[in-house]
Amino acid sequence: MISEKIRQEFPALQNNPGLVYLDNAATTLKPKCVIDAVRSYYEEFPANVGRGSHRLARKATEKYEDARATVAGFVGAKENELVFTRNATESINLAAVSLERMGHFNAGDEVLVSFLEHHANLLPWQQLCERTGTKLKVAKLNPDYTLDMGDLAKKVSRKTKIVAIAHASNTVASIQPVSEIAKICHDNGAFFLVDGAQSVPHMEVNVRRINADFYAFSGHKMLGPTGTGALYGKEDLLAKMPPYNYGGGMIRKVTVERTEFGDAPQKFEAGTPAIAEAIGFGEACSFLRKLGMQDVRNHEKQLTRHGLGKISSIKGVKVYCPADAEKQAGIVMFGIDGIDAVDVAAALDESGKIAVRSGMHCAEPIVGSINPHGLVRASFYIYNTAAEVDLLCSEIETISRAFGK
C-alpha cells in the first residue's frame, strides 16, 4: 500500500500548494533523493567518466556504472545490455539507425508498428522505410483500443524485419500482450522492439521474460531527471550492431585512417554522457524498487478505476480508453462535447490548479482519428490521491455544465 506520506518526498508538491499534478505520462515529479543524487555529483565529484585516472574521475565513473547496473537490474537486464540515452526517442532512433547500418533492411522487407504508436515509435521507422525501400505496415486496434492480435499475426511474415510496438499506450492507455507478440515475431524471424516509455514507470517489467530484442524507456517518466533514457538490447545483438554516434569514449584503437570500436554498451555512448542525470535515474529506480512495483501498479489501478467510473458518467463527457483498469496503464483520456481540449485543460488549470495534457499527445494518427481537435489526458502516479481524482471529476462536471451540457 502506498501511503499519502509519500507526497512529502516531492518538493514540487510543497512548492506549489494546491497543485494537482495529473500530467505524469508527459513527465513525473522528482523525489528529494533523486534531486540530492544529482546535486551530490555536482558538489562532490563533478568529473568526467571513463577517461581520467584521478580520484574524482574514478568516483564519477563508479557511480555512473553503478547507476547503469541499477537501471538494468530494474528491468531484469545485465549491465552490458543497457545503453544510456537522452530519452526513449533516442533509444528507438539508435536501434533503428544501427540496425539499418548493419544492413538489416532492404527493398521489399517490412516493418510493422501499430496504429496507437507515439511519434517516437513511428517517425524513426517511417524515415527508415523511406531510406531503405522497406514497407511500413500498421496493425489495427480493437474497439476497446487494445491491439487487434489477429490483425498483427496476419501482418507478420518472413518479410518482417522488426515489429515495434508500445507496451502501454500514452493516449488510449491500453497494455499490449508483449510476450505473445515476441513469440509471433521470433516464429517469423523478426526482431521485436518494445516502446516501454509508459510501462516501466508503472508496472513490473522483465525484458528477459518478455523476450524482447530491444526495450526502450525514459528515466524522466519514472521519477528520474530529464535527459535520461535507456535502451535494452540482447547482448549478442548489441555486440553485432555498429555505433549510432561517433567520437570519444567509445573506441578501442584509433589511427587517422580507421577506428576499432569498443564493446557495448560504451560503443553506443559517444561523447560525455548526462552523468549526474544517469546517477539520478539509478536513484529513481531504487526508490521505485523500495516502494514495490506491484504496489505502484495497484495504487494506479485504484485511482484509474475510481476516475474512469466517475468521469465516464458525467453528462457530455466521453472516455477513450479501455473501461477495465486491468487492461490499461493509469490514464483517463477524455473529451467534452463541443469544447476544445486545450480550453478544457486551461479551465482545469485555472479553476482547480489541475495539470493535465491536451492536444494530440504526440500520437496524431490515433488521437486525430478520435477527434481532430485533440483530447484531454489525466495520467496518474504514486503521489496522486483519490481526493485529487474527485476534484478532477467535479471540475470537469462544472466545465461541462458551464458550456451548457
Ligand SMILES: Cc1ncc(COP(=O)(O)O)c(C=O)c1O
Ligand atoms: C509511449 C511513448 N513512447 C515514447 C515516448 C517518448 O519519450 P521521450 O519524450 O522521453 O523520448 C513517449 C513520451 O511521451 C511515450 O509516451
